[in-house]
Amino acid sequence: MDPAKVAFRIAEPQSPPTEITGCCARCSTSARLTPTREVVSRSFTGWDRWTGPAGGLCPACTWLYRTTELRTLPHLVTATPTFAAQTLTEVLTLLLTGALKQSAALSLPLRPGRRHLFADLTWGTIRTDHANLSWTASDAARLGAVHHLRQAGFTATDIPSPAPPFTSLRRLPSEQWAAIQHLWDSLAPWRTNPHWLAVALKVT
Numbered sequence: 001m002d003p004a005k006v007a008f009r010i011a012e013p014q015s016p017p018t019e020i021t022g023c024c025a026r027c028s029t030s031a032r033l034t035p036t037r038e039v040v041s042r043s044f045t046g047w048d049r050w051t052g053p054a055g056g057l058c059p060a061c062t063w064l065y066r067t068t069e070l071r072t073l074p075h076l077v078t079a080t081p082t083f084a085a086q087t088l089t090e091v092l093t094l095l096l097t098g099a100l101k102q103s104a105a106l107s108l109p110l111r112p113g114r115r116h117l118f119a120d121l122t123w124g125t126i127r128t129d130h131a132n133l134s135w136t137a138s139d140a141a142r143l144g145a146v147h148h149l150r151q152a153g154f155t156a157t158d159i160p161s162p163a164p165p166f167t168s169l170r171r172l173p174s175e176q177w178a179a180i181q182h183l184w185d186s187l188a189p190w191r192t193n194p195h196w197l198a199v200a201l202k203v204t
């Protein structure tokens with residue numbers, strides 16, 4: 001069962017009655033369907049992962065695309081099973097702890113409301129607006145570095161730079177500069193692949 005279906009079972013939303021039956025356009029489940037056009041707008045662009053081009057959506061997939069909170073708040077699903085909205089502080093704590101377990105899936109809207117990212121959750125990954133990201137112990141350590149730099153006064157605009165901006169650095173005692181440079185250099189792998197850095201900047 002994929003993370004979205006686990007979440008649907010726990011949420012147990014009331015589905016509106018519908019007369020159409022058939023195979024869901026997104027997940028192929030045979031079910032009572034809600035017409036696709038009543039669920040997603042004409043500007044919807046996420047068809048590529050659907051198994052059929054049109055028709056209708058099953059109750060689980062209808063819930064996925066109609067539930068506004070899934071597009072605005074982070075949510076954590078586990079195979080236990082659990083499903084719950086998360087604050088950004090809770091996400092920070094989780095991701096600082098270490099690698100994301102294969103039995104967990106985290107959705108993290110970077111620009112809330114913009115995309116139906118929850119439907120693309122997969123186990124063991126963080127789903128952001130544009131990608132499913134693995135999260136290793138090394139990523140947790142790099143997030144710790146970003147957290148430290150943010151607390152030291154560096155901004156979300158500063159941190160993607162290849163070197164600490166001197167205007168921010170000079171506000172700190174010079175004996176801290178070497179440690180700051182060390183933290184800065186540890187983020188090099190994220191500067192060439194900024195999806196992970198976007199997660200870190202969102203939660204710090």
Ligand SMILES: [Zn+2]
Pocket residue numbers: 024025026027028029057058059060061062
């Ligand atoms: Zn479906």
